[in-house]
Amino acid sequence: MSRTVPVAVPRKGRPLEAVLERLATVADCEALADSVSSTLRYEKAITKGTTEPEHGPYERLADYSDPTDPEAPEYTLLRDSRDGFPRRVVFDSATVDCGDTKLQLIGREEPFRALRTHEFALGFDSADLVLEEVVELQPEGLGSLAEINQRINPKDTDVRVVTGLGDTVYHTLMAMPELLNGADLDRAFVDAHTGPLCISPRYERLIEAVLGTDVTDDIEFVYPSEDAEEEAAIADSGLGVYLTMTGSTAREYGLVLGEHLFPSETVLMENASEGGETVDQIKALLSEAVEETELRVQ
Incomplete structure (x- = not known):
């Protein structure tokens, strides 16, 4: 029986596309990745005002949904920060079959913070946010992803960076x-x-x-x-x-x-206190597509 592992992912933007591209290299989910990426690019064009939609956000949300297919991606509406706070369609969830394990991708506005509060064992977010939130300030600067974990105080968080996705x-x-x-x-x-x-x-x-x-x-x-x-x-x-x-x-x-x-760069992160054998297998799967880069932290 397949095990399902929830993974926190961004709701939109370059980091989410990087996650989908990585998953497409290790699982049979190219169609899912293309569908989600193209949908969110269209929604971004609407947000930027470069595309005029034929339908409102609720109608578009219904068009994107397929309640008869449990494997189909789901979307949700969030208030945008533009004038008037209009609704914006963003990613909500999807399931990716990785053989013995299924990954349940769960959209979060701040995946890194969701890991810090122990909601997830694994997640993806920008390395920038780790620097902004928990990396200790020291007299000497840092210049690579491989240095991040050395600057995290274990008393501050159990979250550690596993690997980068190369969307640099x-x-x-x-x-x-x-x-x-x-x-x-x-x-x-x-x-x-x-x-x-x-x-x-x-x-x-x-x-x-x-x-x-x-x-x-x-x-x-x-x-x-x-x-x-x-x-x-x-x-x-x-x-x-x-x-x-x-x-x-x-x-x-x-x-x-x-x-x-x-x-x-988008990075795969883990909450070390929430790990286990299945989480280790997923980490290995998501890291195996990485070529010799500056970060392969274990």
């Missing part, structure tokens, strides 16, 4: 060339810098963990205004940190791209 977008240093004056844009440059460092709001603790408290002692964190692009705000302040894939937008504002400080 880097927190990258950016600066105007006149500020550099020919110097390399790296951690050493920031260490010698005194003055503003432009970052996204609420990322102070993440940046302090990545750069280290010695580097950030003389830094003044500044933030983009609500209607400004992050790259534009960094150009105005001269120096900053922001997520980048190609860096094309940053270059449009005349910024130079420097050192990749830390990978913003």
